[in-house]
Amino acid sequence: MQPEQQGLEVAVLVSVGRHPITGRARRAEQDARGVELALTLASELPGTRINVLHAGQQDINSEVALRGYLGMGLNSLTLLEQPEGSDAIAALAAYLTKALPPLVLTGTRAECGEGSGLLPYALAERLGWPLVNGLAAVETIENGVVTLLQALPRGQRRRLKVRLPAIVSVDEAGPVARQSAFGPARRAKFIVTSAIHEPDRELTQWHLAPARKRPKRLKIVKAASARDRFKAAASKAGGKSGQVLSDVTPEQGAVAILKLLEEEDVLR
Amino acid sequence: MSEIRRRDPRREWIARNRLHPEHASVLAALDGIEGGGATSEWLGPSGVIRKNPRAVGFIGPSGIKRIDRSGLQSGSQPTVSAMAVSGDSRRAVNIAEPAFLVAVVPDLIGGRLSAHDKDMLGLARRLADVDVGRPGAVVAILFCEHKEEALGEVGIDKVLHFNEAIYAGFAPEVRLAALTTVERELAPRYWLFPDSPLGGADLGRRLALRLNERPATGVWQIEADNEALLGWRCTARGAAGSLDIQRPLPRFVLALAECAEPVDETRHAAERLSIAGVTPTTLSRIEDLGQVAVDPAGVALAEAEFILSGGNGVKNWDAFHHAAKVLGATEGASRVAVDDGFMTRDRQVGATGTWVTARVYLAVGISGAIQHLQGIQRCDKVVAINLDPGCDMIKRADLAVIGDSAEILAALVGMVEQRRGGQRDAA
């Protein structure tokens, strides 16, 4: 990798995550992958500076989560302090317009609040920067152009060239975040600046409730023949134990497997 | 897209005249132009898509015409077998004067409407058909070549097809430019996108924010609501799926799969539209250098969609690797296979290996120890090949074949190779 002249500045936007089962505050999965990418980049491109940004308030919960990122080996985190319920986009956009880091990494969706995944797009729109989603790896950064790999389904990759400054979002295809260590997390500093406070009025008018289980779609069988209808009724309903073929020839077994592979559309 | 295609009135006339001696060849040629589309529809003289309902479907066993909507069989059916009486019970709908438009941008993964796309179209229909007297029309906006023949059958009234090469691959900026033009020209009442990571989720958010609107994302349910501005209320997943957010339905909707039932009772016109004013720019800050070749066998286990996993019951490892190659599957292994040195450690599935999320997990000669099963908890379909019908893997499997792994794998490989070979001959 060719080192950029003065070293590159990478801003990583992080949010307060939420454990899917217990709801405890933690570093958000995708954001942590973003930090991981930045740290990898920094180890490959000496001189890279990482600025981890969070817009929100500082309390016990957020502290636990944010220190989770710091424990990955960062010295500090910039906290754009704003009261709960504020719109983070305005604060981040204002900060980024001033700081102008060439590369901004973000998670795709937050684990708390609306979690709409709009933030990277809103920032890109406000700043007028290109945006790429599904980042899997950064390959090179040269002359203000970043070459990166975007994740496609089935572990496939697409190579993209993006002109900097740019916003790149990371999802589950990004590299797994390294462990967060207690010592560095405890030592790292918060750099607190107060930020614009624009309450998200719309959100307060919505009704929020813990997610209900979605009803399972009933398989409406519109079979052509009585035989098909019978077969559909006789075949297992989802979730129950599966079909066992014993006393079949290898060929019969293979046919059954082939059929399933085709139904699932995994044969290419 | 300023112009859809140059018309050839004579050919169109021949295409409509089934008695014309050149009918078949012209149809075939049109077929080619239309990007793999079938002869069941073509461009009418007025620029409107014409359909030949007889060209779709096939004759069922009882002599009744069947239309297979799964898209599985239609490809192999002779398309001009259309002499039979139409037994289609579905109501044909043609909305000539739509009260409003509902724009849907399906993902068209691999040129086909995904199940998610069809659900979106179902949702669009609900929105369009709210007032029976004054129905809206569903406009599908398609990018690039596609293989769908029966667009009308999934509830599409009008089709806008952007087929230029610049839209291919990852081209969010040009696609966005096209969609903003659509907004300007057609001003649909709703915009619907599937909220799918590598498709609608991206494009939908871009468009909404370009147009300065706040979309509803992760929508999975809509209900009529007189108090809401647009007459609907929606429930959307928030906070990484842990929250249900109820809010009035906005203009921009990014919905999850199964947000509505796909259309299956009506047939729509799927009439081709064109709009003026789309000037595709090649100036883009994002350049797609194309897909990178990734060997399926080497794909990281956690990301693999189809895993062929071998355990202590695999005796012939060369055959196993060959099978993985033929099936295009990613290789996995039980710990015993790893310990015995047949597979590398990064291929181990289970508690101390990788937790996989494959759509299909084909376990060959793996007994299903709890530590192994932990690793495949999140797999969709598990297929087991094993000698022992009592082992735990069989209990977990959706399909289990009792027998010798080597023989069954060999038979499977043979069949797949044959299938591939056959396809290649046909092509």
Place this chain on the structure above:
Amino acid sequence: MLETLLPILIFSALALAALGASRRVRLWRQGRPSSVPILKGLAAMPRRYLVDLHHVVGRDKVMSNTHVATAGGFVAAAVLMILVHGLGLGSSESMGPILGGLLLAASAAMFVGSRFVARRRRNPPARLSRGPWMRLPRSLMAFSGGVFLATLPTLGLLPDDFGSGVLALMLAAVVVWGLGEMVFGMTWGGPMKHAFAGALHLAFHRRPERFSSKQGGRRSTGLKALDLDDETAPLGVGTPSDFTWNQLLGFDACVQCGRCEAVCPAFAAGQPLNPKKLIQDMVVGLSGGSDASYTGSPHPGKPVGEHYGTPYGPIVGLAGQALVDAETLWSCTTCRACVEECPMMIEHVDAIVDMRRHLTLERGQTPNKGAGVLDNLIATDNPGGFDPGSRLHWAADLNLPLMADVKQAEVLLWLGDGAFDMRNQRTLRALVKVLRVAEVEFAVLGTEERDSGDVARRLGDEATFQRLARRNIATLSKYRFQRIVTCDPHSFHVLGNEYGELAEPGIPAQYEVRHHSTFIAELYDAGRLAFAPWKGGRVTYHDPCYLGRYNGEYEAPRRVLKALGIELKEMERSGFRSRCCGGGGGAPITDIPGERRIPDMRMNDVKESGAGLVAVGCPQCTAMLEGVVDASAEVRDIAELVADALVEPPSVNATGSPREPVVKATAEEVL
């Protein structure tokens, strides 16, 4: 001539030794402070040596006698030599003959001992180091023989003028050799260093409570807590100087006897850990240099000579190699077999966990699934990441009384994380059945229970351990119970031995904890259980490390099995020598590859015992042994065996007197 030469030689050797000693002490003092009672320690040293050390050494009778003769002879000979030859008391009329005679006897005894040492060295087993250790018997003989001969003229057994010839010069040379090895070498390094460092190590041992007192033997196996409130205190050990000075002293005491190596399951499995080499690595680290001069077996798969370190340099390299590789530290199952066997009472497990703490807390480098397990423990209070609300789902039909409802009970049944595991749920069900039949008044914490913190602590995550422990302590403090009963020896150990240190004012954390086998044995003795006679085949019993070596409970499980009518087929390695199943210390999580699997070796032990069933008393052991492919024996928990054999207890005892504990086996029988 000898008369003038010997005092000079003796005192210059002593002077040099004193110099060496002060250098050695300075090396140890590079370590962190640790407060030990210096005088009390020195006073306790002889007893620790004679009783505790020889208790360990005495397991090998020949070696023990050899050592008594050699070391005893040497100490006596050295003292007498100073008196007789150094201070010239040999020529005193009254004392001379007595002292001289004693000196002859002492050096003769030492000489005999050194013959045995020499014999052992003729075909040394692989666990012994070579190099300088090979010359040790000759040095011992040089010293004892030299002193013996030099004393003869003093006693007039040889003509006085013997001391002035060429012979005398040769004798002096031999004595110089002897003195060089035995006195000079003792403090400047060399095989005899163990005597000097060992003696002080015994005196200043970091776990004085380990040693027996007049009241009997004691045990100290709990890990020591890190002070997390002090932000300046290092989190674990990153460089040799991060050890406390008495830990460094302890490493220096190693005699490279390799007993630890011989019992280490990780070493036997070909994983890159040799506890003896690890201790020697620390010795290299404390003085700085490379391991090239090490002459024993290496860490499997890691050639000697490639590692180096300094007192203030990293132990595990930040990039590339340093003193030891991380895999070495993560291979350990914390089974304590090495500590149990070490004649020098070195605490390998403490050292390994200290170094792991640094890797986890400072570097975030817990390998393999370690990081994920720790994240789960933080987020869900159990290592598997299961919904903590589902901890009691397995018992939905059992109607277990909850502490939250009953507030007090005789027995608090601690379920452990096995509650999430289908296999262990069978054991738990069996145990509940037994408790119900015996009409024990018990209750469970249910969803209030959290992981005990065992795995987190042994993976080096002291912060998570303390968080879990403090919350458990707070929960336990809400209820009243007489004792905790658990079928998980790891929880047993942590609750019983490691929570105490975390008590806070007003919230004590001392509990009476019983392993289920102990409790069942008590119930049986009290006549509250009765069993149908055993009809199965041959049975052996696997001692879980955390029950046996950590807590000394070898007897109760055997009593229970005997009560069931089972005649045990003991494995060759059982009791305190039991071989680990491979499941402790987070080893299955960090999963460092070796050539074999530890549980496979253990299952092989089972097979060799001829048993078709192995009784266990630990969910971890059950999982590991059941994970063995093509196993020859079935794995059952004691609770399951008991539950299966239950019959109506003898209808209420007329006298109500408990049954005589007829089946009580003694520890000797067991071992």
